[in-house]
Amino acid sequence: MPISRMQRVSIIAHHSREAEIVALLQDLGVLEIDVTEDMATFAEKPVISTEELERTLGEIRYCLDFLNRYRSEKPSFLESFLPTPFEVSKEEFLACNFNHVPIYRACTSLEEKLNTIRTTINRLSAHLEFLSRFEKIPVPLEDVGETRFTRSMLLEVPLEKKNLLLEKLNERGSLWASFEFPGRARNVVVFLVIHKDFSLTCNEVLQELGLTPVVFSQAFEGTPKEAVEKLQARLKELAKEREQLLKKATLYSRFERDLKLAHDYYASLLERRHKEQEIFHTRETVVISGWARAEDVDKLEKSLQVIGKEWVLLSRDPKPEEKVPIDLQNGPWTKNFEVLTRLYGLPNYWELDPTPFLAPFFFLFFGICLGDVIYGLVLALLGFLAPNFLGASESTKRFFHMLGWGGIASIGVGIATGSWLGDTFDYLPGFLSAVTQFKRALTLIDPITNPLPMLVFSLLLGLVQVLVGLLVSFVKEWKRRNYASAVMDQLGWFAFILAIVFYLGSTQFSFLKPIAMPFLVGTALFLVATQGRQKRNPIMKIISGIFSLYGVISYLGDVLSYSRLFALGLSSSIIAILARTLGALFGSSPYIGWLIGLLVALLFNVFNLVMSGLGAFVHSARLQYVEFFTKFYENGGKEFQPFGYKTKYIRVR
Amino acid sequence: MLVDGLVFALLGSALAIGLAGIGSAIGVGIAGQAGAGVMTEDPGKFGQVLLLQALPGTQGIYGLLAGFWVLIKLGLFGGTPASVTVAQGMQIMFACLPIAIVGLLSGIAQGKTAAASIGLIARRPEETGKAIILPAMVETYAVLSLLATILLLNSIKL
Incomplete structure (x- = not known):
């Protein structure tokens, strides 16, 4: 069930x-x-205030986010992929009365301080950048300005305009003095002192040349150099302060567990309030x-x-018109493949669960696509051992187990096709020749030298799956009492395709010859007679019946699509051979050549395992969805989600 | 005579590896741009985005595979290189064309589909499964052309 x-x-x-x-x-x-x-x-919905709870949850979320941002040790790559909840006993969970408020206050004040420091650092850095343009000027900045009779200013003048400026000022008068200092890039910094009477003329000259005196956004003291040093010292101080605050922030991470527990507790409470409202x-x-x-x-x-x-x-019991939530219950082996059904969409309650049908096919297809003993071994070890180390959730565990089973299938296929890291095991050193012999003895067929049998095998598998799909559909329709459709469509096509196979097979196996032709003609006539049954006009009945035979093209397309199994299987072996060849190429160079060769081969093999594994998963899944499911499966169910504790970080034991 | 045939065979190998590689590079690039956009919103989607970005990468592998098969067939890795007539060399080159051309174009098309799928998971992360299947539909034709190349190469007698 x-x-x-x-x-x-x-x-x-x-x-x-x-x-x-x-x-x-x-x-x-x-x-x-x-x-x-x-x-x-x-x-009459009672208005239950959930504001308090929502605020609490928001604050706890803020704290967790804060801890996350300022944590001293970043989570490992794997952890960020698969966050693992920790286990908490039910008593501890229900007794949660953690007061998060002090931590929340501390976190917000820390954050505020850190923000202030950050903006100050930004501001000072901008000043620093500005001042460093005038570093070579020995004039104290407070002296730039006005006295009773004079006005002084700093000008950043492009090198080529400097002489022009001095010439023009000379032409207009002599109530001025200038000092030049090296500036940034192609600029010269000119310290210009003028008598106030000369002010207007000077402004005109500056305007002509498009120059403006440097304006300081803030009053600085001392020479630019001194000011820069002062700023640098202040920045250093701020950085130190920031360091201390950050250290303090990391101290709060010891409350992480309590916070997470409280988060889930309050989230569950909120969920209950929401339900009460409904x-x-x-x-x-x-x-x-x-x-x-x-x-x-x-x-x-x-x-x-x-x-x-x-x-x-x-x-x-549910009534047929009701939308009943779905809870899949499969056997210990098939339940590992439930994820595939879930990815496509759960069945409707009155439908059947396709998981038991697709599981053996997916298992085999994945094996053929990866098709290598060593890759399969790695994947099986990873699939069966990794979830235990990760403490993964039930669904993640099943996904890993599915990959593990795919690995096992791949080992089987690899043994049969003699692919052990491609042909690497044919090149083992002399003392391991027994292993090579062993491998060769187990090999049934080598698809690289003789690809056709493997291709035909892939297509046959496809044929089997398409026929199984039609058979499942037949049973489904029969149970629904659509006897006409079950017999004429599903069984009719099933027989016709089988007849085509027999006919093709009769060229090879002579015992099929006497029955092949009559069977083919009989089933074809059956389809011609039945497929036009919707039409009223008897001539149209015949015509649409004949046209329906054209549908064989779509079945042919479906079966041909399974050739990918062969191509992908070959692809992973060939890339493994490529890894071995390149490894040997580098390995033949002197000194540490063997090490480089080994690394190159390893790198290529890991790459191949990842990409071929991905391809094996995606294409095996696609064959289920596009070629298999279309024959009988209708999704549209909603997952059964019983009202319970809503936990994100913890698992209640 | 030996040299002439080899030139065509190697050209075929280079086309398979090069063109299919370009297709994958463009495809992965398109998908990567979309992925980076999604991750600015939600860096937690890295795993799913990476998975989708990797999908258009297979054409390059198929091309490499076909090119490598040619090199093995020619005996360029160890052993004595086979002598190749001009006719045989051209046969090998033409045999390489399916994966070279289809690899190039399907890699780009798959990249666009993968980018759209990345957009899909940005809004509906629960639909990752379907988002992965859509680009895989495009890849079918790369697999078929690889199949064609392998079968063609296999039928050429040296």
Whole structure:
């Protein structure tokens, strides 16, 4: 029974018991609460304030984010890919009363200080950059300005304009003096002192040349050099201060566990409040209705006994028009492949779960596409061992196990095709020649020297899967009592394709000869006779029946699509051979050549494993989705998500 | 005579590796740009984005594979190089063309599809599975052309 049987459950209770019951339901985690549309319109929804909870959650999230940003040790690459929740006992979870407020306050004040320091550093750095343009000038900056009779200014003049400036000033008068200092790039810094009477003339000259005196955004003291030094000292101080604050920030990471626990606790609480709002209320009662697995209903009823007597539980089977949530239940092996069904979309409750059908095919296809003993071994080890080290969630674990099984299939295919890191095992040093012999003895066929059998095998696999798809579809239609469609469409095509195969096979196997032709003609006539049944006009019936035979093209296309299995399998072997060849090429050079050769070969093989593994997954999945599912499968189900504790960082034991 | 045939065969090998490689490089580049855009919003999507970006990379591998197969066939890695007539050399070159041409164009097309899929997971991360299948549909034709190249090469007798 790959899809769990569901029951519609309604609990009607006196509203004094509401909070207790909802809390209990969350603890049990077996009921998916939903709102019946027609009831919802009548519901007098109580306004429960969730603001407080939302604010708390927001603050905790802020703290976690803060800790994350300023943590001393960054999480490893793998951890950021697969964040692992930690386990917490139910007692500890429910007893959570962690006060996050002091930490929140500390975090915000730290953040504020850090922000101030950052903006100050930015501002000072800009000043520093500006001042360093005038570093060579020995004039104290406070002296640039006005006295009773004079005005002084700094000018940044391009080298080629400098003489022009001096000439022009000379032409107009002599109430001025200038000093030149080297500036940045192709500029000269001119310190110009003028008598105030000369001011207007001087401005004219400057305007003609397009020059403006340097304006300081802030009053600096001392020569530019001194000012720069002062700024640098201040920046150093700030950096130190920042360092200390950062160190302080990392200290708070010891509260991380508590914060995460509190986050999940409050998130669950909030979830419960939201549910309470959705529940249907009358003046005296509450009605909680939803879906539960059939086997859980008794457990649910028993657990409710704890709560007084002011309730009643009703359950019934789902009706065909209802949208029932889906809970897949597969055997210990097939459940590893559930992820593929989930990726495509879950089945409708009244449909069948395609997982048991696709699992063996995917297993085999993945094996053929990767098709190498050593790669398979690596993948199997990774798939079966890695989840234990990571403490991964159930779904991640299953995904890894699926890859592991793919690795095992790949080992099998690799042995049969003699691909052990491509042909690397043919070039083992002399003392390992027994291994080479062993490998060769196991090899059934080498697709590199003799590719056709493997190609034909891939196509045959495709044929088998297409036929299985039609058969599944036939059974499905039959069960739905669409006998006509089941026999005429599904079985008709099944027989016709089989007949074509027999006919093609009869060129090879003579015992098929007597039956092949009559079988082919018979099935073709059957299709011609039945496929036009929708048409009224008898001539149109025949014509559309004949045209329907054209549909064989699409089946042919489907089967040919499986040639990718062969091509991808060959591809991973050939790239492995390439790795071996390049390794040998580098390895033949003197000194540390062998080491470089080894590294090159290793690098290529790892690359190949990753890319071929990705290709094997993607293309094996595609064959299920495009070629197999189209024959019988309709998705559109919604995952069964029972109301329970909503946890992100922890796992409640 | 030996040299002449070899020239064509090597040209075929170079075309397969080069053109398919260009296709993949452009494709991966297009997908990478889209990925970087998505990650400015949500750096946590790195894993999914990388997966999608890698998809158009296979054409380059197929091209390399075909080119390498030619080199093996010619016996250029160890052993004595086979003597290749002009006719045989040209046969090998033409055999390389399917993966060279289809690799180039499908790599680019797949890159665009991968970029669109990356846009899809930016908004609907739960649909990663479907987002991966769409670019894989494009790759079918690269696989088929690789198949054609392999079968053609295999049928040429040296």
